[in-house]
Every structure is written in C-alpha cells, then in structure tokens.
Amino acid sequence: MPIPEHNLNPPFNIVRLSHTELRVTDLAWSRGYYVDTLGLQVTYEDKEVIYLRAMEERGHHCLILRHAPVGEVGVLGFKVWSEEDLDKAEHWFKARDLPTEWVERPYMGRVLKTRDPWGVPLEFYAKMDRLEPIHQKYKLYNGVKPLRIDHFNLFSPNVDNSIKFYGELGFRVTEYTEDAETGRAWAAWMHRKGGVHDMAFTNGTGPRLHHVAFWVPTPLNIIDLLDLMSTTGYVDNIERGPGRHGISNAFFLYIRDKDGHRTEIYCSDYQTIDPDHEAIKWDLKDPQRQTLWGAAAPRSWFELGSTFEGAPVTESDLKSQPIIAP
Structure with missing residues (x-):
C-alpha cells in the first residue's frame, strides 16, 4: 500500500509528543529504576504517584509513574499549539464518533481526553506548568x-x-x-x-x-x-x-x-x-x-x-x- 502524502494542513496543530503514564505495581522499585538509575528528575511525589522530567525539559513532567495493581499504560499525551487547537481537536474526534471528555489534570489545566480507533487512550493539552531550567545544573x-x-x-x-x-x-x-x-x-x-x-x-x-x-x-x-x-x-x-x-x-x-x-x-x-x-x-x-x-x-x-x-x-x-x- 503506498504511503500517503504528507498532510501539511492538519485539522489542529500538534506540536509534539509530551508525556505518558505508566502504571507500576511497586512504586519504590520503579523510583530506584527511573530516578536513581536512569536519572530522571522528580518534580512531585507522594505514596501513589511520581512525576518526572528530563534535564532539558521545562514542562512539569514527561513521565508519570502511578501505583496500580497491574502494570499497564494509562495514557499517551501530546502538546498542541493553542487552546483553540484543543477545541478543534474535540470537534475532529467527535465527528469521527470517538469519545471526548474535558478534564482538569494536575500541572496541565484543561485537557482533552479521547481514544484513537483502536482504543489507545490519548490526551491533548495546550499549557503545562513551567519549571526553572536545570539543563546547566550539572550536579543533577x-x-x-x-x-x-x-x-x-x-x-x-x-x-x-x-x-x-x-x-x-x-x-x-x-x-x-x-x-x-x-x-x-x-x-x-x-x-x-x-x-x-x-x-x-x-x-x-x-x-x-x-x-x-x-x-x-x-x-x-x-x-x-x-x-x-x-x-x-x-x-x-x-x-x-x-x-x-x-x-x-x-x-x-x-x-x-x-x-x-x-x-x-x-x-x-x-x-x-x-x-x-x-x-x-x-x-x-x-x-x-x-x-x-x-x-x-x-x-x-x-x-x-x-x-x-x-x-x-x-x-x-x-x-x-x-x-x-x-
């Protein structure tokens, strides 16, 4: 099957991938793996969840580790260009009979939840809390x-x-x-x-x-x-x-x-x-x-x-x- 031509005028403007949530059965073990071994930086944690970012990222998080009875994936997240693009995204997914829901996420504000045709949970947002740059804090x-x-x-x-x-x-x-x-x-x-x-x-x-x-x-x-x-x-x-x-x-x-x-x-x-x-x-x-x-x-x-x-x-x-x- 031929590869389709590039769509240079999409229905809304996705900037990039942003984050994912991994459900993990042992939060302490996962912290030792993702933080102490891989080197991701903790931006918030409690007994149920850990938010992480990498060294060049200004957004609050790129990875969420959430304690759960089963290891699975909670969501794939994407940043869009503007709040207007979020509204366009809702219209586009609704027109294809795909589920849409507006939710408030910690550190992200207004978020559009949806799924692709195969059930993959997706979410889109325009603004995430910005943190101070740490890319030159080499001791970290x-x-x-x-x-x-x-x-x-x-x-x-x-x-x-x-x-x-x-x-x-x-x-x-x-x-x-x-x-x-x-x-x-x-x-x-x-x-x-x-x-x-x-x-x-x-x-x-x-x-x-x-x-x-x-x-x-x-x-x-x-x-x-x-x-x-x-x-x-x-x-x-x-x-x-x-x-x-x-x-x-x-x-x-x-x-x-x-x-x-x-x-x-x-x-x-x-x-x-x-x-x-x-x-x-x-x-x-x-x-x-x-x-x-x-x-x-x-x-x-x-x-x-x-x-x-x-x-x-x-x-x-x-x-x-x-x-x-x-």
Whole structure:
C-alpha cells in the first residue's frame, strides 16, 4: 500500500509528543529504576504517584509513574499549539464518533481526553506548568543523563491503518518497512517535531506500547548506563543493544522494568523538518534495517509490550516475520 502524502494542513496543530503514564505495581522499585538509575528528575511525589522530567525539559513532567495493581499504560499525551487547537481537536474526534471528555489534570489545566480507533487512550493539552531550567545544573546529571522524551512506539494490528489515521492528524512518515510479498507496511516512523519520529508503529498484537524513548547526549552515556545497570542489580533488565539502527541511524539500548514496560535510550538520529522530506523505504528482510551492524533483535522485542488501560488487543493478520535472533 503506498504511503500517503504528507498532510501539511492538519485539522489542529500538534506540536509534539509530551508525556505518558505508566502504571507500576511497586512504586519504590520503579523510583530506584527511573530516578536513581536512569536519572530522571522528580518534580512531585507522594505514596501513589511520581512525576518526572528530563534535564532539558521545562514542562512539569514527561513521565508519570502511578501505583496500580497491574502494570499497564494509562495514557499517551501530546502538546498542541493553542487552546483553540484543543477545541478543534474535540470537534475532529467527535465527528469521527470517538469519545471526548474535558478534564482538569494536575500541572496541565484543561485537557482533552479521547481514544484513537483502536482504543489507545490519548490526551491533548495546550499549557503545562513551567519549571526553572536545570539543563546547566550539572550536579543533577545522573544515570544515563536523559535530556528529553523522544518518541512512542506502538504495536499495531494494521500499520497501514495507523499511518492513515495519524497521518490525518499531521504526523509525517520519515521511514517505513514494507513487506515485499503483500506490499503492506510492516512498520512506520512518523513525526511532528522534526526528528525521525514522535510516533512509530510496529506490526503485531495490539494496540500495545512497545516502548517510550528518551534522548541522551552521546553513545557513551549508554555505555555508562550499561556499566551501572550490570553492577547494581539490573543486568536482567537489559534486553537489546547497544547498537545503531539502520532505520533512523540512531544509537540505541532497550531495557525493561519490573512490570515489563520497555524504555529505549536513544541518540543521534537526524532532522526531518522540510515539508517535502521524502520517506525512506526498507525491506522487511534487510538485516541492516533493525541494526546497521546486522545484529538481529531478540524474539521478546517482537512479542512483548505493555497493554493500554481499557483497550482490548487483537492479533495482526500480517504474519510476515522479520529476521529474529536465535
């Protein structure tokens, strides 16, 4: 199926991805992992929830850890340009018979709650409480020195349909994987902010969150994190990498927390700001698609993900398989 043309005049203006809420079963363990080990900064915490931001972020939070009986994903959040865009978003989702609700969120004010056609919980806001800059407070830099949230990757039972829906919202395809036998998209990378992606979709049982990614300064920060994790009790949480992707050209590491939530540590992809930027096509069987150096991903990377609160999952009918590590 051909990749749709970029929609340069979307119905409302999404600036970028913003935040996610992960439900976790052991808040103290999660604090040790995301704060003490990865280095995210606490902006608020109590016995039930922890709000976190990365070093370059001025908004109050990019990650919410909320104590819950089951590990799942509460929401994916996006910033829009203005309050007027929030009203336009409500109209657009209502016109497609998708649920809408206005809520007040801590540190965010007026928020539009909705879901995509597959049940993924989404929320949009225009203003989040701003905090003082800390990007030059180098004594606070710990762990992998996370600078900012970078993207979400979701398992999708039909990647072509995901591309179409999010393309209507103005997300633009930068790279994609095609299954040569069927001509269907097996994966796609789509952006709003001018990097390789804010949202990506991978074929599989879904919708489920494959991972949330954080941008770090250099590949050496990833090496430092591996040394730290392997000597502080987290070696079993290392899943894949380090390596360099063919798609995006980024240096990466994948790790998974106690509840199975996957995080990608990520740096050095490229800019895609030009509106006529052409998408790059990869073949599913190209060994350099996953890792430029040719190393295949483990089976867990293609099968394990986090469910979304209230979203039933379905299997994909596209059964084509990429190269999987033995």
